[in-house]
Amino acid sequence: MADVARTAGVSSQTVSRVSNGFPGVNEETRQLVLAVMKELGYRPNSAARALKRGEFRTIGVITFTLATTGNVRTLEAIATSAAQEGYAVTLIPVAVPTQDEVRGAFSRLGELAIDAAIVIMEVHLLDKAELSLPPHVKVVVADSDAGDRYTVVDTDQAGGTRDVVNHLLGLGHRTVWHLAGPEESYAAQRRSDAWRTALQEEGRVPPPLVRGDWSAESGYRAGLRIADEADCTAVFAANDQMALGLLRALNERGRKVPEDVSVVGFDDISEASSFQPPLTTVHQDFAEVGRRCVEGVLHHVRESTPEHGTTIVPTRLVIRDSTAPPPR
Structure with a gap:
């Protein structure tokens, strides 16, 4: 800063005001100081600024x-x-x-x-x-x-889950199975709790909970078990990746989506609309x-x-x- 001030013929305080964008500096002087800064390669020291402020x-x-x-x-x-x-x-x-x-x-x-x-x-x-x-x-x-x-x-984990359950029950499904996320996850726990509560409030018995680990592979493994449940007509997966694995498992077992089983995810990832079939899901902002x-x-x-x-x-x-x- 002293070098810039000496070369420009101004005070160090003027250089400081220009480098910090403060008002009150004559435009001609400002342009002169900026030109000298560029010529000398001067850059404000952000660490020094931080310590000072x-x-x-x-x-x-x-x-x-x-x-x-x-x-x-x-x-x-x-x-x-x-x-x-x-x-x-x-x-x-x-x-x-x-x-x-x-x-x-x-x-x-x-x-x-x-x-x-x-x-x-x-x-x-x-x-x-x-x-x-x-x-x-x-x-x-x-x-x-x-x-x-x-x-x-x-x-709104609970609100999004209630919307899923109400949507599926509204279509005529007797109950909704749930492919939950890992037990230690707060989001997974909130979604599974809300799923269970929403079904009970409608007088429906929640089916056994099935868990994954958020990955498509875990959704596939869980889906192979769910596909064998003849009375399962609707599944809510706690995220879209597990829903993707679930879709693969159901297809391999010959259960069509949505004709035989409806599937809903959570997240609305950018690829969700390109799943086969395009995935109904909860959009998170x-x-x-x-x-x-x-x-x-x-x-x-x-x-x-x-x-x-x-x-x-x-x-x-x-x-x-x-x-x-x-x-x-």
């Missing part, structure tokens, strides 16, 4: 995996929304969902130059890990049951979840006494060709 304009994101559609699309939305607010994103992956790994991720969080963090993981692991969050870091938890301890942004997460952490950063609470992002049922009335 006490803010880093960076959001940390902690997540278990980038193998699931929800995490990838939520992270993409977080990065986009943060950039629009002038913030960068630092990704802190947790290789294995163990207490030690979670503790290690939060230790790294405390060492990094970040202002806030968005956590995409099951909150019970935060509890078990006995975490001590860095005091200066503001936290928002996505898709987890954190109660009033953190600000939470969640998809991952872009809105990511935007609300960024909005939440920045509210924490900017407000001295922010309130904790839960923001629920609505879902909607997208009806395609994989559902129909049951066979007579």
Whole structure:
């Protein structure tokens, strides 16, 4: 900065005002300073700025995996929304969902130059890990049951599931089978609980729960078992990938969709409309979840006494060709 000021014949304060885009600098002087900056290759020192201002304009994101559609699309939305607010994103992956790994991720969080963090993981692991969050870091938890301890942004898991059950019962199916996600998943548990409750409220007996691990392969293996259930005419899969595997299994066993069995997924991935048949599914607005997460952490950063609470992002049922009335 001193070199620029000396070459341009102005004060260091003027160089600072120009580099920070502050008003009150004569346009001719501003252009001269900018030209000298370019000539000398001057770049503002972002680290020094951060130390001086006490803010880093960076959001940390902690997540278990980038193998699931929800995490990838939520992270993409977080990065986009943060950039629009002038913030960068630092990704802190947790290789294995163990207490030690979670503790290690939060230790790294405390060492990094970040202002806030968005956590995409099951909150019970935060509890078990006995975490001590860095005091200066503001936290928002996505898709987890954190109660009033953190600000939470969640998809309407229960509402989307009720829409599925009501749709299938409305078509005339006597009950709905459920291909659930892994037991340790908060989203999977919310969907299976809502499925069971929705059936019971209509006086229907829930069939035995069948579990997968979110993958198409697990949906295929579970589908081979479900296909042997002669009284099964409708299945709600907890995500679209498992629904894809289920469709393959039913086809191999000679059970047509939707003539013999109706199938519904959850997520509305971009390929869902290209399944055979096109998949009826619950649309999740991952872009809105990511935007609300960024909005939440920045509210924490900017407000001295922010309130904790839960923001629920609505879902909607997208009806395609994989559902129909049951066979007579």
